[in-house]
Amino acid sequence: MNIDESTDDKLFREEARNWLMANVPRDKRPREDRSALEFDRHWQHVQFDGGWAGVNWPQKYGGRGLSGYRHMIWLQECARAGAPAPGANYTGLHHAGPTLIVCGSEDQKKEYLPAILKGEKMWCQGFSEPNAGSDLASMRTKGVIEGSEIVVNGHKTWTSNGQYADYQELVVRTDPESKRHRGLTWIICDMKAEGIESRPITTMYGKASVNDTFYDDVRLPLENVVGEIGKGWSVAMSTLSFERGTGFIDQQVKISETVERLIEIAKERRLPGGQLAIENAAIAEKLAFIKAQTLAIKSFTLSILSEIERSGQPGAEGSMMKVYVTTVHKHLFELASEVIGPEFIEYGDDPATNEWAFEFLYSWVYTIAGGSNEIQRDIIADRVLELPRAR
Amino acid sequence: MDLLLDNEQQQIVDATKSFVSDQLPIERLHGRDIPSSQLADDLWKGIAELGWLSMTLNEDSGGVGYSDVEECLVFRELGRMCSPPRILFTALAAKVAERSGCNELASRLARGETAAGYAAKENYGGHQSALSSRVFEYQDADYGLSMDDELAQLVDTRGVVFEPRLGLDRSVSMAISDLSDCPVVAETPVQPVHQSAVLLQAAMYVGMAEATTSMIVEYAKVRETFGKPIGSYQAVRHPCADMAIRAETARCQLFYASLVLSESEKCETSDVDLHVSSARVLAEQAACKNSDDNIQLHGGIGVTDEFTAHYFLKRAQTMRFWFATNREHLSTVLSTPMTPSR
Numbered sequence: 001m002n003i004d005e006s007t008d009d010k011l012f013r014e015e016a017r018n019w020l021m022a023n024v025p026r027d028k029r030p031r032e033d034r035s036a037l038e039f040d041r042h043w044q045h046v047q048f049d050g051g052w053a054g055v056n057w058p059q060k061y062g063g064r065g066l067s068g069y070r071h072m073i074w075l076q077e078c079a080r081a082g083a084p085a086p087g088a089n090y091t092g093l094h095h096a097g098p099t100l101i102v103c104g105s106e107d108q109k110k111e112y113l114p115a116i117l118k119g120e121k122m123w124c125q126g127f128s129e130p131n132a133g134s135d136l137a138s139m140r141t142k143g144v145i146e147g148s149e150i151v152v153n154g155h156k157t158w159t160s161n162g163q164y165a166d167y168q169e170l171v172v173r174t175d176p177e178s179k180r181h182r183g184l185t186w187i188i189c190d191m192k193a194e195g196i197e198s199r200p201i202t203t204m205y206g207k208a209s210v211n212d213t214f215y216d217d218v219r220l221p222l223e224n225v226v227g228e229i230g231k232g233w234s235v236a237m238s239t240l241s242f243e244r245g246t247g248f249i250d251q252q253v254k255i256s257e258t259v260e261r262l263i264e265i266a267k268e269r270r271l272p273g274g275q276l277a278i279e280n281a282a283i284a285e286k287l288a289f290i291k292a293q294t295l296a297i298k299s300f301t302l303s304i305l306s307e308i309e310r311s312g313q314p315g316a317e318g319s320m321m322k323v324y325v326t327t328v329h330k331h332l333f334e335l336a337s338e339v340i341g342p343e344f345i346e347y348g349d350d351p352a353t354n355e356w357a358f359e360f361l362y363s364w365v366y367t368i369a370g371g372s373n374e375i376q377r378d379i380i381a382d383r384v385l386e387l388p389r390a391r
Numbered sequence: 392m393d394l395l396l397d398n399e400q401q402q403i404v405d406a407t408k409s410f411v412s413d414q415l416p417i418e419r420l421h422g423r424d425i426p427s428s429q430l431a432d433d434l435w436k437g438i439a440e441l442g443w444l445s446m447t448l449n450e451d452s453g454g455v456g457y458s459d460v461e462e463c464l465v466f467r468e469l470g471r472m473c474s475p476p477r478i479l480f481t482a483l484a485a486k487v488a489e490r491s492g493c494n495e496l497a498s499r500l501a502r503g504e505t506a507a508g509y510a511a512k513e514n515y516g517g518h519q520s521a522l523s524s525r526v527f528e529y530q531d532a533d534y535g536l537s538m539d540d541e542l543a544q545l546v547d548t549r550g551v552v553f554e555p556r557l558g559l560d561r562s563v564s565m566a567i568s569d570l571s572d573c574p575v576v577a578e579t580p581v582q583p584v585h586q587s588a589v590l591l592q593a594a595m596y597v598g599m600a601e602a603t604t605s606m607i608v609e610y611a612k613v614r615e616t617f618g619k620p621i622g623s624y625q626a627v628r629h630p631c632a633d634m635a636i637r638a639e640t641a642r643c644q645l646f647y648a649s650l651v652l653s654e655s656e657k658c659e660t661s662d663v664d665l666h667v668s669s670a671r672v673l674a675e676q677a678a679c680k681n682s683d684d685n686i687q688l689h690g691g692i693g694v695t696d697e698f699t700a701h702y703f704l705k706r707a708q709t710m711r712f713w714f715a716t717n718r719e720h721l722s723t724v725l726s727t728p729m730t731p732s733r
Contacts, residue, residue, distance in 0.1 A: 288721035292669035299647035377632035387622035
């Protein structure tokens with residue numbers, strides 16, 4: 001055990017800090033969808049040109065080939081510099097990319113990975129269906145193999161950025177006789193292919209880019225299959241393990257920043273009666289406990305990164321991380337309401353009108369998406385505690 | 392940067408685990424008339440020989456020369472069996488003696504030739520006199536460890552009149568006493584001793600949070616209701632998962648804090664209190680909540696005297712009054728800034 005940052009790590013941190021200081025865009029992410037996407041693409045491309053895209057991705061495909069710890073340093077420095085979040089590049093950077101690195105063919109890696117790092121191609125996810133959310137293995141969207149193609153018919157949902165994305169990580173049932181986890185195939189779907197229709201879903205946080213996606217005889221080439229035909233479940237699970245394991249570094253860094261900001265706000269805001277929020281014992285104790293929890297999130301992240309360094313991939317601890325981080329996130333934004341006061345409830349159905357209210361409402365996306373916290377608790381019970389199966 | 396145990400640390404854990412489960416099993420607490428602080432002499436000597444009372448002392452004081460990290464690992468194992476806190480108090484007393492330059496006293500404590508209790512001032516402004524202390528593990532102890540805002544002191548408590556009190560936790564002897572006239576035999580600035588005390592207390596709490604999780608998980612695999620093991624019901628398995636999360640997050644913060652504390656002995660760092668107090672509030676919550684859930688999920692058997700679940704609950708509550716309260720630690724967490732490089 002040690003927490004010494006090596007001289008090389010320190011130099012890397014300094015290099016990152018200097019580069020970010022000179023290159024972080026000064027203007028805010030635009031509110032309008034299309035311009036926001038252009039902004040995300042541009043920022044990703046600037047990072048690529050500067051040599052900072054894919055810190056922990058293989059060099060061969062445009063990354064820097066460094067450790068997970070360096071990746072965390074990079075994200076910490078991004079947060080400190082106020083750099084924009086990956087935005088619409090999230091799925092490519094945190095899901096599709098890592099999945100292709102582990103399960104993709106050489107041709108697929110060459111074709112798709114650099115394009116993600118350059119911000120040229122955006123990805124969306126195609127796992128959930130109206131009747132296959134928590135019970136993902138009950139998915140029914142069909143893929144029929146015809147010659148050198150797979151013909152897809154069905155309906156996926158919760159497709160973030162589906163209307164703008166170039167590619168989708170799509171999982172379909174290619175064996176009509178199969179049940180549950182067997183007979184599924186993970187395939188790269190070109191979102192411009194004929195027969196795809198995206199219909200936006202309005203959410204409780206207002207303007208959003210989640211969609212239903214419909215497939216009507218969509219023809220995809222067999223060479224787009226990632227992994228083997230019929231082995232899509234294990235590819236999908238590796239996709240999710242990245243999300244649960246290292247995808248949370250982003251959120252970890254953001255939560256600690258937000259706690260510090262909320263503490264600063266509490267030093268200035270007054271409660272009814274004139275008392276400063278920070279002087280109120282109930283608020284102070286909740287702020288302090290959440291601050292302690294964010295330190296634990298960071299220590300836990302380091303522990304998971306150490307495990308990845310040693311064994312190569314994240315274990316089921318990722319599920320513990322997911323439940324913990326998302327629960328702390330929700331508590332943090334509930335507490336923000338007490339600190340900020342009635343301005344907290346001013347909201348114009350758009351994140352830009354009040355980011356505190358938006359993040360509060362978005363808490364439920366975090367606790368439900370990527371396997372709801374209830375599903376995560378089942379995974380922990382099965383794989384970490386080895387309790388008798390529930391089903 | 393690495394938060395996993397190295398080989399030597401793993402060996403320390405394994406050796407401690409094996410001694411503790413052999414010599415200090417939780418079942419030893421059955422039979423409430425036997426205060427466990429009355430450790431058999433040879434067991435106490437055996438504990439001293441293992442170096443648990445002198446993990447971080449210099450060799451001059453009979454120490455083993457390990458860091459706070461290894462010490463933390465030992466006390467986490469001790470927590471799993473609600474081990475006698477006399478071990479903790481005596482190890483801390485040896486640190487106070489060494490830091491005060493009383494190497495001879497330090498080595499006597501390290502060798503287990505004498506022992507110390509912990510005296511918490513009863514500063515509650517109530518019926519107790521301002522001078523009185525609540526002394527834990529006063530039986531068989533020659534010294535009392537006390538800490539105020541400035542100093543950690545060891546006082547000689549031989550010949551003092553103790554007013555014994557029965558407690559929730561019968562395995563910890565407890566008494567009220569006025570120690571203000573006792574001779575001070577060692578004193579040193581409080582901060583490093585307090586940080587070490589809080590860290591080791593957090594380590595014991597983490598061990599308790601982990602032990603209670605294992606206890607209910609094992610039971611949930613075999614106990615059946617409605618024809619199925621209770622561990623297959625989400626009403627049981629989900630709280631078990633939450634127990635594991637509380638224990639795991641507290642453990643990670645504990646390890647991190649132990650590294651920060653150990654680093655602070657080599658160079659100036661300003662965030663030791665932040666990390667140590669965070670570890671304490673998380674570990675305390677994990678131990679208290681997990682010992683609660685452990686009893687609840689066991690059902691009726693959980694509240695019986697013949698079962699061991701209640702010992703964890705009682706010990707967790709008792710420990711809350713050692714080394715400042717949860718509330719004071721929360722205040723430290725809020726007011727201590729992060730070091731930018733972390």
